[in-house]
Amino acid sequence: MNNFVYYNPTQLIFGKGQLSMLKEKAQQLGTTVLMVYGGGSIKRSGLYDKILALLSDAGCRVLELPGVEPNPRLSTVKKGIDICRQEGVDWILAVGGGSVIDASKAVAVGVPYEGDVWDFYSRKATPNGALPLGTVLTLAATGSEMNRGSVITNWDTQEKHGASTTFPTFSILDPENTFTVPRDQTIYGMSDILSHVFEQYFTHTTEIPLQTRFAESIMKTVIENAERVLANPEDYDARANILYCGTMALNGTLPVGVTTDWATHSIEHAVSAVYDIPHGGGLAIIFPKWMRYVYRENVSRFVRFATEVWNVDPTGKTDDEVALEGIAATEAFFARIGAPTRLADYQIGEEKLQVMAEKATPFGPIGNFKQLHSEDVAQILRMAL
């Protein structure tokens, strides 16, 4: 186990009807709030009206930043920063999924910063202070509701980068608010959750039995609830289990003491910076190919993955065969739940493959399980065509 520091001060408010706690939270954080959201889904579901009523009860003046994109854009973030500065906003309420929360985090750290907020994402500066942020999560996926990560896309430069920004003060997670998530978004969300676990599970770090078992616990729970939630989108317990897995997959619990990887996320960010495809869809395509490309670096970890997570029977098989069977099971799972499996599913061919390979490695090689240079990324992308 490596040395580590763990810290996570977000208050997680989970369950049916927990939205009612928003009033009390709002009263603690201030009277002028910027409400950030995406498309119109929260208006159709009625969540928008409920939240406005609660904020009004709390005596808040509400400003709005609607229209945050699925891959949230720097230009949108800057609009939010301007509103906060002009209107003296006290705190931000993100209502939506990871994109809305990530954009809100960027606004929160951008307001007190004199330079360009993109500096945080291009690694030129680190945030020092932020407006308080609360979230009402509507999608099980990114874990952004309980970490300080934020991923923003700069369309001027076709770059998509992550930064460490600020923890939400509180996050309200009502599984019922995910009942209306469309089927494809539900699938992408589950792919995203599993991918987060993969990034933190495939490692050369030894003596991490508890971290390993926690990761396997999340994977098994997502897998056993995935088809259930797709069969009945209003299955409260299945939605709750997936929602809780999404948070635990990326709230800092899994990586303690572990050298994590994150190459596949860099590759996917490069793909969606160029083609604007859904993050979870991109991950479902690329991860199994990454696995095939790297598994020989530590076959025993992939053997464990195959036997523990996918119940592969190792009897009479070589380690290589068991490992490959686990990877095939991963691919089969993604196919079974209806996730995309090839870049061709998004009409992506090899035209910009080299561009994406370069974009995936802007600060040098990526990944720790196997260090990948742009030529490695190109090979993985070619496997995914």
Added chain:
Amino acid sequence: MNNFVYYNPTQLIFGKGQLSMLKEKAQQLGTTVLMVYGGGSIKRSGLYDKILALLSDAGCRVLELPGVEPNPRLSTVKKGIDICRQEGVDWILAVGGGSVIDASKAVAVGVPYEGDVWDFYSRKATPNGALPLGTVLTLAATGSEMNRGSVITNWDTQEKHGASTTFPTFSILDPENTFTVPRDQTIYGMSDILSHVFEQYFTHTTEIPLQTRFAESIMKTVIENAERVLANPEDYDARANILYCGTMALNGTLPVGVTTDWATHSIEHAVSAVYDIPHGGGLAIIFPKWMRYVYRENVSRFVRFATEVWNVDPTGKTDDEVALEGIAATEAFFARIGAPTRLADYQIGEEKLQVMAEKATPFGPIGNFKQLHSEDVAQILRMAL
């Protein structure tokens, strides 16, 4: 899954040599510090000198409250409160195991409270404000380093009660600081950790797959590292795994959305309030008896426990048989690592059995898996004679 709120702002600083971070932490928390510790073990190990040097480097004036008892006493807590008030202490540093930390928490919440600090433990008041508290943990056991629980014994009334007090601001966990923990304390610590998991695992709450797996992950990890750490007390990785399990077993992760039990802890508190026996020893004795007394309330949970945690093969057996085999495996494990298995191991007979049964239920029946009245407690204690 039940609704829940999770919040835990303690910064966990884990690993070899992490004590060096104490200086920076001290500089953040103030110049006058009360250092709380137990017997002389931290002086023998050299930890005491290292800490004093770091606090001196940080420019701190150090006051001391030594001699905290294994079951920390109200009288000691009051001494600490007096020192803090007289000397204008800014923050408290607990150096030791759960007893030292629990006593320090009581001091921390007692200082700003005008009434008797015992009010928090007798449920007459709830804390409102506390001095900041840091900890340097030397024993894997109670989890007190990352929660707000505190258990104090009042010898005037022979009562031992827990209260919700305050979270440590930071906790430094270096597995090397547990190398010198004596064999019996190591055993009690592991019994305590497993008992914490049992209290949160045996439940009637359904649809808690991730919580269930997390609990099983901790149990399996403790079990597989227990004999290793006893065979070689300086096995860094084994000590690290046990230490991390201790924290995760009681930092609020396991009970989210779950109706937990905690009857066995109440019973043990009653026993050690009367006989002053080690908490972990008492738990190792009582828990398997509690299991036998209650398992029929939800046999399937005990079947899962037997098969998942103890690898009991269920083939051709009734659920009852499988459940009982799991309980027997628990007893055998405690015996194998050298934990006490009967009250007689502490020369406790039936003389005060009724007194203890009454003391275990001062606020009415205890437990949720099966509600226990004083006569149930008496029966469980009788099974443990």
